[in-house]
Amino acid sequence: MSFAFICHHNSFLIYDSLKEPTLSNWAHVTHVSVSFAVFVSLVFATCGYVTFRGYTEGDIFENYCSDDDLATFGRFCYGITVILTFPIECFVTREVLANVFFSGKLTTVWHAILTVIVVVIAMSISLVYDCLGIVLELNGVLSATPLIFILPAACYLRLSEEQRTHPDNLLSSLILAIGVLVMVVGFVMTVLRPQECVHGKEMPYCFPGNSSLYNNTPLYNNTPP
Structure with missing residues (x-):
């Protein structure tokens, strides 16, 4: 998030x-x-x-079970949404490439060619791997946390002319410490307990006789009773 x-x-x-x-x-x-x-x-x-x-x-x-028609329609709608949204995620990459290699000036033809190349490469890599949750987790702890908590707080403390006991400096120090803690703990937890994928796996309650199984599942237990 x-x-x-x-x-x-x-x-x-x-x-x-x-x-x-x-x-x-x-x-x-x-x-x-x-x-x-x-x-x-x-x-x-x-x-x-x-x-x-x-x-x-x-x-x-x-x-949802594979024979749930409404869920299948939902997956179809979600797939269409991803197809229409995914190219937007590549616009920044295209913008950087255009500025670095073409001085920010692209003809219509090269604009289309570069867009297709970026989208195809990203899509090809994503199709090779089934579970990409660890990528998002590492992005969060190694990219988002320093950019949000660590670097701004460190820059403020470095440039601040107030005394170290000033409330703003104390708050910045607290944010910096929390950011470092979140980054370290998040990285360790991501490596030691990577997210598991169950793509295409039918849940136990999808089989005959187990339709109400999940109603008896403990609230904080991810394993079947």
Whole structure:
């Protein structure tokens, strides 16, 4: 969540796309969009956990049985959404390549060629690996945490002319310490306990006679009773 919401790589492109790119408009857009995203995430997480309890997966679609037509339609809609959203994630890479190798000036032909190359390479790599959860986890602890907590706090402490006991310096020191702790603990936990994938695996309650199995599952236990 930290990496996605705070270190969004499309921030500058989105800011420049505003009709009136002012700080007040930018604040309004970011607060509304992030608040809506958090609300949707909480609704899905709560509904998923209340329904499946200890069997709840990070990808809620993995909890539905293969013969559930409504869930299959949901997967189809989600796939269309990803197909239409995925190229946006490659725009920043294309922008960097255009600035480095073409001085920021691309013809229409090279614009299309470079876009296709970036999308195809990223898609090819993703198709080789089934579980990419560890990538997001490492991005969060090694990229988001330093950018959000460690570097800003360290820069403030370095440039501050106030005494070390000043409340702002104490708060910055606390944020810095928490950031270092989160980064170290998060990295160790990610390496020692990597996220497992169950793509395509049928849950026990999908089999005949076990339809109500998940109702008796302990709240904080991810293994079948």
